[in-house]
Amino acid sequence: MTRKQLIKALDKVFSQYIRTRDCLLTTGTLYEGICVTCDRRVHIKKCDCGHWQKRQHYSTRWNEQNCALQCKHDNAFEQGKDVEFRAAIVRRYGETTALMLEAEAKKPRKYYDFELLALIDYWKKKLKDLQEPEPMRQIVQNEGLNNA
Numbered sequence: 001m002t003r004k005q006l007i008k009a010l011d012k013v014f015s016q017y018i019r020t021r022d023c024l025l026t027t028g029t030l031y032e033g034i035c036v037t038c039d040r041r042v043h044i045k046k047c048d049c050g051h052w053q054k055r056q057h058y059s060t061r062w063n064e065q066n067c068a069l070q071c072k073h074d075n076a077f078e079q080g081k082d083v084e085f086r087a088a089i090v091r092r093y094g095e096t097t098a099l100m101l102e103a104e105a106k107k108p109r110k111y112y113d114f115e116l117l118a119l120i121d122y123w124k125k126k127l128k129d130l131q132e133p134e135p136m137r138q139i140v141q142n143e144g145l146n147n148a
């Protein structure tokens with residue numbers, strides 16, 4: 001894969017993870033969530049992974065705390081509703097996290113290809129952990145114990 005393709009693949013899986021995480025967090029389902037900046041209910045396929053610190057800042061581009069499920073309208077036409085997004089981050093994680101994300105976003109960050117590949121694997125696994133039904137996870141954990 002070219003570098004551009006790696007970044008695209010990473011964006012895709014990370015977005016799926018964030019949207020799935022927030023569907024579970026806000027409605028307890030895997031297919032519907034509540035927009036971080038307007039509280040509208042949206043289908044997982046009809047929303048975005050909104051970035052508070054914008055995507056051009058690579059140091060926070062794949063930071064879980066910097067991102068949230070957002071309706072396409074707010075993300076595309078309201079410049080991400082910056083003020084409301086910040087308030088939501090403060091509610092979820094606290095003021096210190098918001099300050100840290102602001103500082104982090106200003107730092108230059110370059111990724112080697114192997115890092116991008118590792119991040120793709122990492123978020124794929126995290127996504128699978130969310131999607132996997134509870135009983136299945138239980139079996140895997142029990143098998144792990146038996147083998148220990």
Ligand SMILES: [Zn+2]
Binds near residue numbers: 039
């Ligand atoms: Zn919205």
